[in-house]
Amino acid sequence: MSKSVRETIEAISISPQSTIRQALRAINTGALGIALLVEPDSGRFAGLVTDGDIRRALLKGLGLESSVIDVPRPKSKTALLGTSPENLHHMFSDQVRVVPLLDEHEHVVDLAILNQRLRLPVAEPSLGERELHYVSECVLTGWVSSAGAFVTRFEEMVAACCGTQYAIATSSGTTALHLALLALDIGPGDEVIVPSMTFIATANAVRYTGATPVFVDSEEETWNIDPAHIARAITPRTRAIIPVHIYGHPANMEPVLSLAQQHRLYVIEDAAEAHGARYQGRPVGGLGDLAIFSFYGNKIITTGEGGMVTTSRSDLVDKIRLLRDHGMSRERRYWHTVLGYNYRLTNLQAAVGVAQMEKLDAILAEKHRIARLYTEGLRDIPGIRLPPHAPWAEPVCWLYSILVEPGRAGRTRDELMMRLNEEGIDTRPLFPPVHRQPIYHTGQNLPVAEYLAETGLSLPSAIGLRAEDIFRVVEKIRRFFSKSPLSRSALERNSSGNYAATRKVSPQENSCFPVFLWSQN
Numbered sequence: 001m002s003k004s005v006r007e008t009i010e011a012i013s014i015s016p017q018s019t020i021r022q023a024l025r026a027i028n029t030g031a032l033g034i035a036l037l038v039e040p041d042s043g044r045f046a047g048l049v050t051d052g053d054i055r056r057a058l059l060k061g062l063g064l065e066s067s068v069i070d071v072p073r074p075k076s077k078t079a080l081l082g083t084s085p086e087n088l089h090h091m092f093s094d095q096v097r098v099v100p101l102l103d104e105h106e107h108v109v110d111l112a113i114l115n116q117r118l119r120l121p122v123a124e125p126s127l128g129e130r131e132l133h134y135v136s137e138c139v140l141t142g143w144v145s146s147a148g149a150f151v152t153r154f155e156e157m158v159a160a161c162c163g164t165q166y167a168i169a170t171s172s173g174t175t176a177l178h179l180a181l182l183a184l185d186i187g188p189g190d191e192v193i194v195p196s197m198t199f200i201a202t203a204n205a206v207r208y209t210g211a212t213p214v215f216v217d218s219e220e221e222t223w224n225i226d227p228a229h230i231a232r233a234i235t236p237r238t239r240a241i242i243p244v245h246i247y248g249h250p251a252n253m254e255p256v257l258s259l260a261q262q263h264r265l266y267v268i269e270d271a272a273e274a275h276g277a278r279y280q281g282r283p284v285g286g287l288g289d290l291a292i293f294s295f296y297g298n299k300i301i302t303t304g305e306g307g308m309v310t311t312s313r314s315d316l317v318d319k320i321r322l323l324r325d326h327g328m329s330r331e332r333r334y335w336h337t338v339l340g341y342n343y344r345l346t347n348l349q350a351a352v353g354v355a356q357m358e359k360l361d362a363i364l365a366e367k368h369r370i371a372r373l374y375t376e377g378l379r380d381i382p383g384i385r386l387p388p389h390a391p392w393a394e395p396v397c398w399l400y401s402i403l404v405e406p407g408r409a410g411r412t413r414d415e416l417m418m419r420l421n422e423e424g425i426d427t428r429p430l431f432p433p434v435h436r437q438p439i440y441h442t443g444q445n446l447p448v449a450e451y452l453a454e455t456g457l458s459l460p461s462a463i464g465l466r467a468e469d470i471f472r473v474v475e476k477i478r479r480f481f482s483k484s485p486l487s488r489s490a491l492e493r494n495s496s497g498n499y500a501a502t503r504k505v506s507p508q509e510n511s512c513f514p515v516f517l518w519s520q521n
């Protein structure tokens, strides 16, 4: 249990022998409108009393020194920890806004709260009625494996979004990378240039083929692979470059593509974190020979697990499909001409993907809204560096990520993360550079990637977060750096601008259970 959840529960817990005055004090401290009655010896939950119950009891003549147990109150609603969102959702009403979640010893370990979060997540999927509807269609029709109309529809939607001729759905972003490399016949003896500042999968996929990933440092301005360093890393064995559009900011593709052309190298974009981002007005995913996306649960859109290869190269598409499906000949069933894999996406997953693609613009608009609020709230704090935004880029806010420059800020990134954690605010450090990971450990010195990893953190960026949630994070950070507080209305006013996409996600689209939000431990 996180500290702030535990503290809140402790603050509102009183013995059933307490007076009404003590109950009111607890209600006041927790600001949730309730006090929990907890048996002092066993710690067992014995009921809850609301401020409304007490008001009515006082009007009926009970006094502040009366025992709280004498306050008439309806039977309390509780649920076991792990109760599904649907079931919790049905428990809420105008009268019931907080449901204590109990463990097997009947101790209160969490609180399901109507429309209020105790913990703010870095990322979470935005799944709604439409996902449910499409998945139900698969279940009802029995089309649950990789054959099925949603797979093709999902592929077509992603290809259209990237401006490519083809998109091939895969079981993950990692398998998409593996297939992209295999399609280019990359294997033992080859070298592939990758940024060190990336998620491990970029390098691992190269390793799966038997080729060697060669790590290159990042640019300070964009956090992405530095073309100047690519030039120096090219050898006669180099076959490809994988620029990663890290944290949603496009890599500087023009110099990468011109180096590739000069040295006859392939370019595979790793757009796992950058759905919808644009480079010089063109969507990522259609800029190199091939590109890949991830639809893991924390990504901008998700299929649970899932990935996609995009390309306009007709000479590669059949090969990728063949390798994705056990290398089975299209002409002859169960006839395998090459060593293939089962890297297919299921129709169930694609059904979720189609629903997610239908609201991609709205999700991106919500992410921009969050980014604008943070930028407005944090931009005057010395020593905090805001996320990059190159003039030629239209980044998307996968995770709003900042740097804490220890020399200027006076405090470290880790201290800030610790403080935010205590306040119920999730953060993530930026990726540790791959060249320092135990499985690679090249002994290189790549100062920008190392600096980013030491000073960078991602803040809560889930699209369900409201302005008041972002304001809460901003205020905690400002207080941590001894900056004066901002007014919330000024923050919202100054951060309201025109976004690339303007449609807002309606609560219904945003979640099957729009009123239900509870702390996530």
Ligand SMILES: Cc1ncc(COP(=O)(O)O)c(C=O)c1O
Pocket: 172, 173, 174, 175, 198, 199, 201, 202, 244, 270, 272, 273, 293, 294, 295, 296, 305, 306, 307
């Ligand atoms: C940059 C990058 N590349 C590749 C991947 C791999 O994607 P997946 O987790 O879907 O295999 C991820 C994310 O997880 C990523 O962030």
